[in-house]
Amino acid sequence: MPEIQLPAANIDCHTSSYSELEVITIDVHATKDLMNSGNHRYLDVRTEEEFKNGHVDVKNIVNIPYMFETPKGRVKNPKFLEQVSSIFNKDDILIVGCQSGIRSVYATIDLLKSEFEQVYNMGSGYRGWVEKKLAVMIPEPEPDSEATKEEL
Numbered sequence: 001m002p003e004i005q006l007p008a009a010n011i012d013c014h015t016s017s018y019s020e021l022e023v024i025t026i027d028v029h030a031t032k033d034l035m036n037s038g039n040h041r042y043l044d045v046r047t048e049e050e051f052k053n054g055h056v057d058v059k060n061i062v063n064i065p066y067m068f069e070t071p072k073g074r075v076k077n078p079k080f081l082e083q084v085s086s087i088f089n090k091d092d093i094l095i096v097g098c099q100s101g102i103r104s105v106y107a108t109i110d111l112l113k114s115e116f117e118q119v120y121n122m123g124s125g126y127r128g129w130v131e132k133k134l135a136v137m138i139p140e141p142e143p144d145s146e147a148t149k150e151e152l
Helices: 028-037 048-052 080-087 103-113 125-131 145-151
Strands: 013-018 021-026 041-044 061-063 067-070 073-076 093-097 118-122
Touching: 021 028, 021 103, 028 093, 028 125, 080 103, 093 103, 093 125, 103 118, 118 125
Parallel strands: 021 118, 041 061, 041 093, 093 118
Antiparallel strands: 013 021, 067 073
């Protein structure tokens, strides 16, 4: 796997091995710096609802849930790899984030197993991003269809 070029500074970066795969985890500040460099893409693997409630404010962000909420709990998105492959190329540089840094590790492992070449996990997730007071995007709520009808 090619080396990632991390900006100089105090960067928390560590590698963990999972079944012979190396997952590189970078902190939120390194993620911000890399995203600002322009050639990285951010994959938010939280649920659509979590994403709509707020997400990291970076360019090149895509939300593809790794898991779905069901009445019986969370289940893995069976089309996750297919959906990612329809948007990203295997040689795109991806930074994967979730709410706290757990789902993103599993998503990163699946992507590496699927031959994506440069995939990095953002440690501490969106929660860590918010705690460090980095920019977030909170989309405007969509107008309620009933309220819209009444206004017409």
